[in-house]
Amino acid sequence: MRDRLAIALGKVAGSLTRVLRLGGGTAIPGLTALKLSPGILERLLEAIPQGFVFVTGTNGKTTTAAMLSRILSAAGHEVLNNRTGSNLARGLVSHLIQRTSSLGGLKVQPNSIGVFEVDEAALIAILPHAHPRVLLLTNLFRDQLDRYGEIDSISKEWGRVIHASGKSLHVVLNADDPAVVHAGARGQGDISTYGVQAALDARVPDEWADSASCPLCSAQLHYRGLTFSHLGDYTCPDCGFERPAPGFAATEVDSVGLNPARFTLRRGDSLDRIDLDPPGLFNVYNALAAAAAASALDISAEDVKTGLEGFRPAFGRAERLVVDGVELVFLLVKNPAGANEVLRSLRQDPEPANYLMALNDRAADGEDVSWIWDIDFDGLMAKSIVATGDRAEDLALRLKYAGLSDAESVIVDANSESALSRILRSAGQVKILATYTAMLELRKLLVERGVLDPYWIE
Amino acid sequence: MKLRLGYLYPDLMNIYADRGNVDCLRKRCEWRGIALEIERIGLNCGFDPRNVDILFIGGGQDRQQQAASKDLAKRTGSLVREAVDQGAVLLAVCGGYQLMGNRYVAADGSELAGIGLFDAETRHPGSNVPRCIGNVAAEWQDGLLVGFENHGGRTYLGPQSEPLARVVAGVGNNGEDGTEGARSGLAFGTYLHGSLLPKNPHFADFLLQAALQRHHPSVKLEPLDDSEEWAAHRAALAKTGVKSR
Numbered sequence A: 001m002r003d004r005l006a007i008a009l010g011k012v013a014g015s016l017t018r019v020l021r022l023g024g025g026t027a028i029p030g031l032t033a034l035k036l037s038p039g040i041l042e043r044l045l046e047a048i049p050q051g052f053v054f055v056t057g058t059n060g061k062t063t064t065a066a067m068l069s070r071i072l073s074a075a076g077h078e079v080l081n082n083r084t085g086s087n088l089a090r091g092l093v094s095h096l097i098q099r100t101s102s103l104g105g106l107k108v109q110p111n112s113i114g115v116f117e118v119d120e121a122a123l124i125a126i127l128p129h130a131h132p133r134v135l136l137l138t139n140l141f142r143d144q145l146d147r148y149g150e151i152d153s154i155s156k157e158w159g160r161v162i163h164a165s166g167k168s169l170h171v172v173l174n175a176d177d178p179a180v181v182h183a184g185a186r187g188q189g190d191i192s193t194y195g196v197q198a199a200l201d202a203r204v205p206d207e208w209a210d211s212a213s214c215p216l217c218s219a220q221l222h223y224r225g226l227t228f229s230h231l232g233d234y235t236c237p238d239c240g241f242e243r244p245a246p247g248f249a250a251t252e253v254d255s256v257g258l259n260p261a262r263f264t265l266r267r268g269d270s271l272d273r274i275d276l277d278p279p280g281l282f283n284v285y286n287a288l289a290a291a292a293a294a295s296a297l298d299i300s301a302e303d304v305k306t307g308l309e310g311f312r313p314a315f316g317r318a319e320r321l322v323v324d325g326v327e328l329v330f331l332l333v334k335n336p337a338g339a340n341e342v343l344r345s346l347r348q349d350p351e352p353a354n355y356l357m358a359l360n361d362r363a364a365d366g367e368d369v370s371w372i373w374d375i376d377f378d379g380l381m382a383k384s385i386v387a388t389g390d391r392a393e394d395l396a397l398r399l400k401y402a403g404l405s406d407a408e409s410v411i412v413d414a415n416s417e418s419a420l421s422r423i424l425r426s427a428g429q430v431k432i433l434a435t436y437t438a439m440l441e442l443r444k445l446l447v448e449r450g451v452l453d454p455y456w457i458e
Numbered sequence B: 001m002k003l004r005l006g007y008l009y010p011d012l013m014n015i016y017a018d019r020g021n022v023d024c025l026r027k028r029c030e031w032r033g034i035a036l037e038i039e040r041i042g043l044n045c046g047f048d049p050r051n052v053d054i055l056f057i058g059g060g061q062d063r064q065q066q067a068a069s070k071d072l073a074k075r076t077g078s079l080v081r082e083a084v085d086q087g088a089v090l091l092a093v094c095g096g097y098q099l100m101g102n103r104y105v106a107a108d109g110s111e112l113a114g115i116g117l118f119d120a121e122t123r124h125p126g127s128n129v130p131r132c133i134g135n136v137a138a139e140w141q142d143g144l145l146v147g148f149e150n151h152g153g154r155t156y157l158g159p160q161s162e163p164l165a166r167v168v169a170g171v172g173n174n175g176e177d178g179t180e181g182a183r184s185g186l187a188f189g190t191y192l193h194g195s196l197l198p199k200n201p202h203f204a205d206f207l208l209q210a211a212l213q214r215h216h217p218s219v220k221l222e223p224l225d226d227s228e229e230w231a232a233h234r235a236a237l238a239k240t241g242v243k244s245r
Ligand SMILES: [Zn+2]
Pocket: A214, A215, A216, A217, A218, A219, A236, A237, A238, A239, A240, A241
């Protein structure tokens, strides 16, 4: 009864904000309903017939959740997802409320299953009140520390809530991330692991890497091989903590520049060649994560392959668009690890490119822009660069110290509209690197020019 | 001509891209034909205090900070003090700054030893008290410094250390006495990251000039074209609401 009232009022609050154009319409219904009935999230989730999966971590949540959804659809499930920016409790409730009938019941089919991305900090509050079948942990990178706090404390808190979830929780974790293994291994139920097993150079982690010390004893980890940042095949020289052998491994990885990534998916004795559409090692990780989670849900290897190969990149993840003969490639950058992986791909392209780089410092981007000093711009081949966004000047200064302003012209234009016009005058391809709100802004401008569909889902 | 920089715990203490400060010093030397040799000083490494002109230490997470504190207590801390006594310049940012003080007192009362280069003590008021996060502007002897701060601990200076600067916008050391950072001789500590030096070229050159003093007292640094540096400085200052002067 209380839930029905909460849902009804949540819906009313949602339509009021839309009608009155107050903005923030995605959070309001959930916020209202949670106020009136604090247990509502748990009960709405329990009503999903085939249960649900939580996907959490710093990078790759959105893409991994989308890949997993694609696999589950291929297997004949109806999949419930949450939309961008709503990966906190209120966003989840808002989303589920939209799917309720006037009597307050969830309108779903018997084969419905949920795949929800959950903010890595929010997981700590949500998990004790939810019972996912599978919890998928992607990675922990430094991301907008001004908002979240530090990697160690999140890893510790994850471990606590995962342990408290008991035996019914199946944890799927990235074996290549020491902080994730440390947390996920506290699970009391099944644990599946995934990782990249390709021939890798034994290297020392880059200085900007986030978590290259042992989560148990703080010694510097030794890496037999690194993929990027602190992800790889590690072992602690002091206490013996080491990477568990991944149950789902990517071998024979073929990922060059912005070309589609290909890899062999190995689980036990079975091998599957997977041709992804999106590029980069990051997406190999995302695909592995989705495959491991799908298997935890008893999905067949065939459906996994079909789903992964049918997947197309979402908003800003190497998505392409042609405007007036200029091809735009959208590359969303949110933190040093993600940005460095994008730049690594870009350096593999032998042709110098035109770049539009946009740095904002709003809440969703992180107000602290110091992280750009952890991005390796060195060696980037650029014909021209336009720097824009709230912190265009910081970006231009970073490019100067990376040696890019010596050879190429860096134009600073803080106004995104004229920056976009400027770069559209270049011939050939333009690569757009932008932080979250800067990307939204650029897309809005393209919608206004009538070259982009206004409706999109991340 | 060359200068030697000792980079303390580069793998542990770089939470806010503090290495940008080292990049900045290296480039500003390179542009003037000065070679800046960088020695990375990790755990259990130690270094020759006669062999460094500049020391730099950035900030870390709690666990990394504890490892650094332990290592400093063993031998490296006395080497750092010796180097500074012999005329080396030191810049310590955020967590590194806290470790250069007398001690860090956690919210539960447990203590992390510092090396006492600054007469300063940092106390963490507990996780229920908000962290100090945001853009900062502070008045330094030769102009404004701009940066970003993000720290839980509050630092209080004793009589032997003077503040590096006076807060104009933001929190600084503790939000109570208007001080930001510390200075003892040629050692400078600050909560400003950002990275600090690229956006504050006057402070970067001040440190380099001071580092040259010991072996090349007659050398005066040539001015550089700092238009991008000052543009970024002004943009950061605008964020704090403080007017350019
Ligand atoms: Zn260990």
